[in-house]
Amino acid sequence: MNPLLKAQKIGFLGAGNMAQAMIKGLIEGGIPANHIYATNRSEGKLVKLVEQYKINSLPNNEDLIDICDIIILAVKPQDLLTALEPVGRAFDENKIVISVAAGVRMQMLEKFLNGARIARVMPNTPSVIGRGVIGYLLNEDDDDALESTVEDLFEPLGRVIKVSDEDQFEALMISCSSGTGFVFEMMMYWQDWIEEHGFSIEEARVMTIETFVGASLLAAQARENVEDLQARVTSKKGVTAAGLQSMRELEIERALRISFEKAAMRNKEMAREIK
Ligand SMILES: NC(=O)c1ccc[n+]([C@@H]2O[C@H](COP(=O)([O-])OP(=O)(O)OC[C@H]3O[C@@H](n4cnc5c(N)ncnc54)[C@H](OP(=O)(O)O)[C@@H]3O)[C@@H](O)[C@H]2O)c1
Structure with a gap:
């Protein structure tokens, strides 16, 4: 310092x-x-x-x-x-x-x-x-x-x-501050699905958290970008590929983008409300 x-x-x-x-x-x-x-x-x-x-x-x-x-x-x-x-x-x-x-x-x-x-x-x-x-x-x-x-x-x-500028400030706030909430939303569904398969709440919690932490740390430490890392865990016509294909068909990217834009609209609205 x-x-x-x-x-x-x-x-x-x-x-x-x-x-x-x-x-x-x-x-x-x-x-x-x-x-x-x-x-x-x-x-x-x-x-x-x-x-x-x-x-x-x-x-x-x-x-x-x-x-x-x-x-x-x-x-x-x-x-x-x-x-x-x-x-x-x-x-x-x-x-x-x-x-x-x-x-x-x-x-x-x-x-x-x-x-x-x-x-x-x-x-x-x-x-x-x-x-x-x-x-x-x-x-x-x-x-x-x-x-x-x-x-x-x-x-x-x-x-x-x-x-x-303020636009970038808003983008950082939505992706990182609101983004923390968006990640929690996904973690809840992850954990629910695991619990439905007979694991205890605590086991499901640990499995969920460690999957997110592990993937994040791997992405932080690896030299490759996230796309390449994903390719490494996905074999052709394999289990992960089937899940990913479904995520893409269900347009998870579109859902996320719309959610980010909705958050941005609310941010602008709130800024107008503060007088
Ligand atoms: N917490 C986060 O993770 C986070 C993340 C990003 C940004 N922020 C921002 O950080 C700011 C504070 O959030 P926070 O979570 O720390 O809120 P918080 O825990 O409610 O703290 C705000 C404090 O301000 C005091 N206060 C209100 N009016 C005051 C005045 N006129 N003079 C002196 N003190 C006054 C409140 O006193 P009382 O004890 O009487 O309520 C309260 O202790 C917010 O603007 C928020 O947007 C927070």
Whole structure:
């Protein structure tokens, strides 16, 4: 981690699940706990965080913005603008603001953040175990210092990928964040089918998870692309080939594409609803 980052004061506006995962990752990555600050609407989570990680809690968001160099907006999208409205003027061009709120576009953030340097970041749920995909978009694409700050901050949570516009941001969110949910959907059907063949729930769970993990790790480690790997497990007119042929006849690709597009439409709709 960049030593300069260790000297910065990092504030979390909102101390829920995402903030907690990040705080853990930052401390493990070498950020001193006494450089981390947090606020939260209700007090309980803050008390626990202070106890567990020895970070600082603050009574209000204005103090957080005042004290911290980097402010991470970690409230739910529907709460974000309400949280920012009373404190927006406390930001200035010396502050770095990182928003993890889905659906609140850069243009909207700029309206509330009084000239601050902004990154929109989208971590997916596996980020809480350090295996996430984290996409980010900057309000000034050529801000190299902000780019490396975001990379350093999120690197403990998984693979960090810069995107160049809102369209790409949306595609990354749907394929990796919603995508996690889509993969779970497939895993449920996998497990159901195994259970129907006399395996216990636990056995079916393990067989399903290990098949997904094994295939993913193999794809990650192999030199070949996924198509070639698939060809290697598929002998002509064999068992796997029969299953795959059926998947193609049933147009699984089309079903997936339509689902991705539906998710994208809902994302646009939700962005319009946040006023
Ligand atoms: N969890 C994930 O896997 C994930 C993945 C990608 C993106 N995100 C994004 O991360 C953000 C946070 O999600 P989350 O899952 O961490 O939600 P969460 O657990 O509900 O945390 C949000 C926290 O914000 C607090 N809060 C609300 N209004 C506030 C205000 N005005 N000032 C200070 N704190 C306030 C809430 O306090 P209370 O205790 O009173 O509710 C709550 O603890 C969301 O925008 C979400 O889109 C999350």
